[in-house]
Amino acid sequence: MKIDDSKNKQSLNELIDTKNFVAHISVDCVIFGFDKENKKLKILLLKYHDLDLWSLPGGFVFNDEDLRQAASRVLYERTHLQDIFLDQFHTFGKITRTENNVHQILLRNKGIEVSKDHWIFQRFVTVGYCSLIDYSLVQTFPDSFNETCDWFYVDQLPKMAFDHERIIAVGLKHLRKNLDTQIVAYNLLPEKFTMNDLQCLYEIVLNEKFRRNNFQRKILGLNTLQRLEKLYDGSANKAPYLYKFSDIQKEDLTEE
Amino acid sequence: MKIDDSKNKQSLNELIDTKNFVAHISVDCVIFGFDKENKKLKILLLKYHDLDLWSLPGGFVFNDEDLRQAASRVLYERTHLQDIFLDQFHTFGKITRTENNVHQILLRNKGIEVSKDHWIFQRFVTVGYCSLIDYSLVQTFPDSFNETCDWFYVDQLPKMAFDHERIIAVGLKHLRKNLDTQIVAYNLLPEKFTMNDLQCLYEIVLNEKFRRNNFQRKILGLNTLQRLEKLYDGSANKAPYLYKFSDIQKEDLTEE
DNA sequence: GCAAAAGTGTTGTTTTTACACCCATGT
DNA sequence: ACATGGGTGTAAAAACAACACTTTTGC
Structure with a gap:
């Protein structure tokens, strides 16, 4: 195995060495970002170097790492965001799911030779996590494997690797x-x-419009909000109340 | 490794040989059974031989097997039921989840010596599937590892292995x-x-009572039922209609 | 005072709940 | 005929949707 790209922070050695990782298991993060300006839902994708294929930010799981930790780490590596709630939604385990040889092409393009029975070519089961963040607050940090990180509208996805679509x-x-x-x-x-x-958030995510007053009634009915002081932002209209989520709620949403 | 129980259909060799299985991954089936007579929800459990611990019917995944297939196979092995809908609900991957050494004790009791770094003692991520069947129609077939298969009320579980509770x-x-x-x-x-x-089924599963007529309205409102002919079962009352689920529904519920 | 955006109220509709009544069936 | 369980109807209550009106803010 030869490596011609040793300057990157996260060395390929580390990525390829099987000893550190749990074989056959990966995590993939579906990071939704709401774009207030354009009122549309976006998603964070990575483009493989020299390949015309995009993929979800994902990665392998360290031996001493919980699944959710792995997802958090992957997200951190790409966005430097911390303490983000990640919600596990499904595990994808079809034998055929990594059938196309993306990894192989990828490594070959990098000038790395890996034997055909290397663990990276074996079957992988991936655990999907999703999150929702404010797109405008996020910076992206592509790694050595990936040419670019970019946001796409969920209804205008590019060609995706594996079963990521x-x-x-x-x-x-x-x-x-x-x-x-x-x-x-x-x-x-x-x-x-x-x-x-x-309300903007809801309209973006669900892709439908709501009436101001009915929306308020519905949301307050969920009993998760706490009304605070008013917000004077200098605009020429009645100042809206500020709210926060009441703390009681966030229960067992973070267990494995 | 020596084996003193070679007469069982599913040989221990097969169970222990790593080549056939995907390492680090298992499936566990939460098989709910509704008990019409006692109007309570039950669950199918296995008791480890010589251990005072019960566990879910679960197993490893063959290399050439989809996750759901593996779950189906496990279920078949214990019940000989086929074509049962299994629904993936969560994946459990905490490092600590198999911390207690159940497998080790189990093998030792069987007189099998396995080195400490054997794959069976490594970290396992398990994918949970659940199903709901008519408890009275099920026969159980314990395997060589397990003394007994038995049904328990969901609110009266015995001591469970791992994180199965x-x-x-x-x-x-x-x-x-x-x-x-x-x-x-x-x-x-x-x-x-x-x-x-x-309605009985609903009451057992959700553990609450419904009013006959309102229940009917609600269910018919789901638009999944098709009314058929009446059922004359010889009892001294008006014959109820028979229904069946309309075929249109069962869409993508079976994908990985 | 006025426009803009937020808060609140009101009315009609639809859905849910509780209760009542009628209908078929075998003894 | 009658007890039993099933089907259907209806009125009250609750939830939801649409609309209207009032309030606050900076210019």
Whole structure:
């Protein structure tokens, strides 16, 4: 095995050495970002070097790492975001799911020779995690394997590697289904936010419009919000109340 | 490694030989059974030989087997049931989850010596599947590892191995949450059934009572049922209609 | 005072709940 | 005929949706 790209922080050695990782298992993160300006939902993808294929930010699991920890680490590596709630939504384990030889091409392009029975070419079961964050607050940090990190609209995805398109579809379905009950846990808004902020978020994620007053009634009915002081932002209108999520909620959402 | 129990169909050799299995990955089945007579929900458990610990029917995944296939096979081995809908609900991957040395004690009791770094003692991530079947129609077939298969009431579980108690809790929550949308897929009732049959099922699973007429309205509102002919069972009352699930429904519930 | 955005109220509709009544069936 | 269990109807209550009106803010 020869490596011609030793300057990167995260060395390829580390990525390829089987001893550190649990074989056959990976995690993939479906990171949804809401784009307030364009009012559309985006998703964070990586483009493989020299390949016309995009993929989810994902990675292998260290031996001494919980699954969710691994997902958190992967997310941190690409965004430097910490303490982000990641929600496990499904595990993908079809034998055929990594059938196309993306890894092989990828390594070959990097000038790395790896024997055909290397663990990286073996079967992988991947555990999908999803999260929802404010797209405008995120910086991206591509690694040596990936040319670029970029955000895509969920309805305009590029050509995806492996079964990642399906993973995204399942993740999106999960997000929409559980928005009401899990929104507390997502670190998507600043500590304090207005009802309008929250409504925008809902409209972007669910891709539908709501009436201002009915939305408020519905949300307050969930009993997760706490009304705070008013926000004077200098605009020529009545100042909206600020809200925060009441602390009681975030229960067992973080267990493995 | 010496084996003193070679007469069983499924040889220990096969179970222990790493070549056939995907390392680090297992499946566990939470098989719920509704007990019409006692109107309570049961669950199928196995008792380890010579150990005072019960566990879920689970097993390893063959190299050439999808995850769900593995779960189906495990279920078949214990019940000889086929074509049962199994629903993946969560993957458990905490490092500590198999910390107690059940496998070790188990093998030692069997007189099998396995080196400490054998793959069976390594970290395992388990994918949980659940199903719901008619308890009275099921026969059980314990394997050589397990003294007995038995049904337990979900609210009276025995001492469980590993993190199986938590797996059951998560599985039960999933079952209850998704009963409405997934009941179509469960092979829990005969082809044709009465509204009362279905109501019993709901009451057992959700552990609450419903009013006859309102229940009917709610269920018919789901638009999954098709009314058939009446059932004359000889009892001295109005004959109830039979229903069946309309075929349209069972969509992508079986993908990996 | 005015426009803009937020808060609150009100009315009609739909859905859910509780109760009542009628209908078929075998003895 | 009658007891038993099943089907259907209806009124009250609750939840939801659509609309209207009032309040606050900076210019």
